[in-house]
Amino acid sequence: MNRPDDRASEPTTVPEAESPDARSEEQEVAAGRTASTPFFALGGVAFLIACVVALLIVIVVLAMYLA
Numbered sequence: 001m002n003r004p005d006d007r008a009s010e011p012t013t014v015p016e017a018e019s020p021d022a023r024s025e026e027q028e029v030a031a032g033r034t035a036s037t038p039f040f041a042l043g044g045v046a047f048l049i050a051c052v053v054a055l056l057i058v059i060v061v062l063a064m065y066l067a
Contacts, residue, residue, distance in 0.1 A: 023031075
C-alpha cells in the first residue's frame with residue numbers, strides 16, 4: 001500500500017507544446033505568458049481611453065459649431 005512515488009525521481013520536463021519555441025508569439029501573448037503581455041494590456045486600455053476622449057472632443061466641438 002505504501003509504495004514510493006516513482007514519478008518523484010523523474011526530472012520534470014515541459015511538454016513540447018508548452019515550450020516557448022514551439023508556440024508562436026501570438027499564442028504566447030494569448031496565453032498571457034510573455035513579458036510583453038502587460039505592455040499589450042496597458043497599451044490596449046490606453047488606446048481605448050484615447051479613442052473615447054477623441055470622440056468626446058469631436059462631439060463637443062461639433063456641438064459648439066452647431067450652436
